Amino acid sequence: MSAVPVLAVDNLSVEFRTRGGIVKALEQVTFSVNKGEMVAIVGESGSGKSVTAFTVMGILDAAGRVSQGTASFGGLDVLQASEAVMRDIRGREMSMIFQNPRVALNPIRRVGDQIADVLLQHGNVTRREAPKRAIEMLTRVRIPDPERRAKAYPFELSGGMCQRIMIAIALSCAPKLLIADEPTTGLDVTTQAAIMDLIAELGAEQGMSTLLITHDLGMAAEYCDQIVVMHAGHIVEMAPTAELFAHPRHPYTAKLIAATPKPTARLMDLAAIPGNLPDLRAAEIPPCRYSARCERRQSRCDQALPYVLGEQKGSMVACWNPL
Amino acid sequence: MSEFFKKPLLDAQSLHKQFTVGKKPGLFAKAPKDWFRADRPVAKLHAVDDVTFTIGKGEVLGLVGESGCGKSTLVRLLTRLLDLTDGSIRLDGEEIGHLPAKGFGKSPYRPRIQMVFQDAGDSLNPRFTAFAAIADPIQRLKPLPRADLKLRVEALATMCGLPLELLGRFPHQLSGGQKARVGIARAIAVEPDLLILDEPTAALDVSVQVVILQLLEDLKKRLGMSYLFVSHDLNVVRLLCDRVMVMYLGRIVETGPAEEVFRNPAHPYTKALLSAIPHFDQVKGSGAPPVPRLRISGEPRSPIDPSPKVCRFYGRCPKGQDACTESMPLLHGVGLEHSAGHSVACHFPVSDTDRKTAAVSLIEDVA
Numbered sequence: 167m168s169a170v171p172v173l174a175v176d177n178l179s180v181e182f183r184t185r186g187g188i189v190k191a192l193e194q195v196t197f198s199v200n201k202g203e204m205v206a207i208v209g210e211s212g213s214g215k216s217v218t219a220f221t222v223m224g225i226l227d228a229a230g231r232v233s234q235g236t237a238s239f240g241g242l243d244v245l246q247a248s249e250a251v252m253r254d255i256r257g258r259e260m261s262m263i264f265q266n267p268r269v270a271l272n273p274i275r276r277v278g279d280q281i282a283d284v285l286l287q288h289g290n291v292t293r294r295e296a297p298k299r300a301i302e303m304l305t306r307v308r309i310p311d312p313e314r315r316a317k318a319y320p321f322e323l324s325g326g327m328c329q330r331i332m333i334a335i336a337l338s339c340a341p342k343l344l345i346a347d348e349p350t351t352g353l354d355v356t357t358q359a360a361i362m363d364l365i366a367e368l369g370a371e372q373g374m375s376t377l378l379i380t381h382d383l384g385m386a387a388e389y390c391d392q393i394v395v396m397h398a399g400h401i402v403e404m405a406p407t408a409e410l411f412a413h414p415r416h417p418y419t420a421k422l423i424a425a426t427p428k429p430t431a432r433l434m435d436l437a438a439i440p441g442n443l444p445d446l447r448a449a450e451i452p453p454c455r456y457s458a459r460c461e462r463r464q465s466r467c468d469q470a471l472p473y474v475l476g477e478q479k480g481s482m483v484a485c486w487n488p489l
Numbered sequence: 490m491s492e493f494f495k496k497p498l499l500d501a502q503s504l505h506k507q508f509t510v511g512k513k514p515g516l517f518a519k520a521p522k523d524w525f526r527a528d529r530p531v532a533k534l535h536a537v538d539d540v541t542f543t544i545g546k547g548e549v550l551g552l553v554g555e556s557g558c559g560k561s562t563l564v565r566l567l568t569r570l571l572d573l574t575d576g577s578i579r580l581d582g583e584e585i586g587h588l589p590a591k592g593f594g595k596s597p598y599r600p601r602i603q604m605v606f607q608d609a610g611d612s613l614n615p616r617f618t619a620f621a622a623i624a625d626p627i628q629r630l631k632p633l634p635r636a637d638l639k640l641r642v643e644a645l646a647t648m649c650g651l652p653l654e655l656l657g658r659f660p661h662q663l664s665g666g667q668k669a670r671v672g673i674a675r676a677i678a679v680e681p682d683l684l685i686l687d688e689p690t691a692a693l694d695v696s697v698q699v700v701i702l703q704l705l706e707d708l709k710k711r712l713g714m715s716y717l718f719v720s721h722d723l724n725v726v727r728l729l730c731d732r733v734m735v736m737y738l739g740r741i742v743e744t745g746p747a748e749e750v751f752r753n754p755a756h757p758y759t760k761a762l763l764s765a766i767p768h769f770d771q772v773k774g775s776g777a778p779p780v781p782r783l784r785i786s787g788e789p790r791s792p793i794d795p796s797p798k799v800c801r802f803y804g805r806c807p808k809g810q811d812a813c814t815e816s817m818p819l820l821h822g823v824g825l826e827h828s829a830g831h832s833v834a835c836h837f838p839v840s841d842t843d844r845k846t847a848a849v850s851l852i853e854d855v856a
Contacts (some may be wrong), residue, residue, distance in 0.1 A: 385766030
């Protein structure tokens with residue numbers, strides 16, 4: 167672990183202009199990813215996981231605006247960088263695996279060519295070498311019969327294989343940071359395990375850092391070193407994986423763990439999380455956006471959110487009355 | 490309880506469904522030389538192949554398998570949305586398998602088998618309010634006068650935990666959990682005996698998933714329905730189901746009481762499935778020794794004109810041997826107690842000695 171993190175997001179806030187008003191999608195998000203580390207961002211849908219990833223990649227929707235904060239990638243502030251610089255970095259230094267590979271891949275271009283495109287853009291390969299390198303990449307993501315598959319169109323491949331193509335594209339230039347946005351949603355458990363093993367293995371091989379965005383706590387527990395829990399655009403808790411599961415400190419984290427089906431629990435033991443995410447369009451959102459759903463709410467909860475650092479490095483909880 | 494299960498509600502015997510594949514010759518295409526032969530070979534995709542099972546009254550049967558294994562085709566056969574190629578389906582002793590799918594909507598059996606679809610958002614008509622969506626099957630299948638209809642829909646909404654003020658809303662104005670509730674209320678509106686649930690919680694967050702699962706459990710107790718619960722989330726299946734069936738490429742490879750199958754999987758595929766679930770006891774960095782994982786590689790075999798002699802899992806199976814290509818394994822009883830109804834279709838199931846040691850280690854764990 168080097169002293170300088172690969173990615174350091176500091177005090178990041180993002181707003182979206184909508185017809186219904188300004189949505190404060192992210193507020194004061196601070197976290198970092200170290201070299202070779204796998205960090206998970208977990209939370210319900212609508213908690214701001216993907217917005218965080220898109221902001222870091224510089225591919226935020228036009229309606230979105232970064233209102234404050236910085237995101238530093240190897241010393242470069244990606245939020246201030248010009249589009250030309252970002253184009254050069256994206257795909258080479260940091261790359262992303264999207265949620266639905268069938269949508270993210272170009273449906274009318276052969277998958278081998280799609281990998282070659284990225285290599286030609288960034289990889290200093292000649293036009294003649296590129297197809298060969300593409301086949302090499304297909305071999306690395308363990309696609310059987312790579313020469314033939316390179317000529318296939320995405321619709322000819324299964325969901326698991328399309329996801330492998332996405333991984334091959336993402337890893338083709340050996341990036342320093344991989345952002346995987348729910349890489350296995352919609353895939354079968356057996357395929358999911360194979361894909362996650364592959365990401366973890368290739369990551370370890372290249373010393374790559376990974377930011378995994380997921381709502382599956384089990385997966386985060388198994389593969390990640392550090393977990394960031396998000397709720398309604400806030401980071402509510404952050405801790406090394408083992409510590410987070412052994413001693414969740416934020417009430418929301420505890421509820422989330424209790425709601426996840428485990429091999430040993432019975433249905434009646436699982437507890438639902440009452441209430442919904444607050445409406446982020448409202449002018450007056452309480453400082454703690456979980457307070458309306460919280461059982462441990464106190465009068466101090468109406469004051470500005472505290473960011474209490476834990477004893478261990480990289481642990482933090484944003485709660486007045488933690489467990 | 491087991492006596493109760495003995496009289497099956499649904500009895501499916503050797504169901505087969507094959508789809509014809511391949512290009513149909515166009516109008517101006519050269520006719521194949523053997524066009525006059527009625528038995529000209531056509532490629533067939535065996536989507537469901539010799540599937541036999543029963544569902545008892547009040548029982549929850551889980552159906553597990555990866556995408557493309559024929560789960561959805563089986564579900565569509567049972568709900569009579571597709572015609573069978575061969576086999577028989579009996580509901581309460583009455584044969585319904587021969588009824589054509591096209592006219593089944595008007596048959597008296599339609600209200601007795603209902604379905605909750607996978608994505609509640611996609612399966613609701615965007616131009617129907619929640620009220621209209623729930624009232625629609627009642628109006629079609631068991632018509633009620635207007636005033637009674639309103640009371641009935643409100644009772645259903647209350648039963649499914651849907652606030653009455655939401656009944657006037659359209660699907661896009663409802664949250665994922667609320668849409669799932671509408672989907673369930675609509676399915677139980679005509680008081681079915683058998684409810685088929687096709688991944689009802691796949692699109693939901695864990696926090697909402699728990700609520701929906703508990704609602705389903707509660708409704709089953711109150712209304713005495715049987716469920717066929719289709720899912721690929723094994724942790725969810727385990728929570729709700731009495732028995733499970735594991736399906737692989739059109740065939741049932743393992744079936745038995747849920748606890749037994751999850752504790753002592755006998756088929757290598759079941760074992761791989763269970764091994765693929767992320768576990769909380771495997772928290773990274775907690776110092777827990779890593780459990781060796783059984784991973785299967787490769788792609789499934791082609792379901793088009795499969796050899797009737799070769800096990801469908803052959804080629805991906807870590808235990809595959811020559812014997813697996815010589816005769817198709819059939820379901821046979823396994824386990825320490827053969828009477829438990831645990832059976833597996835494998836020539837080399839995880840052996841009883843393996844499971845005895847596993848059982849011992851389990852006991853040690855408890856102690």
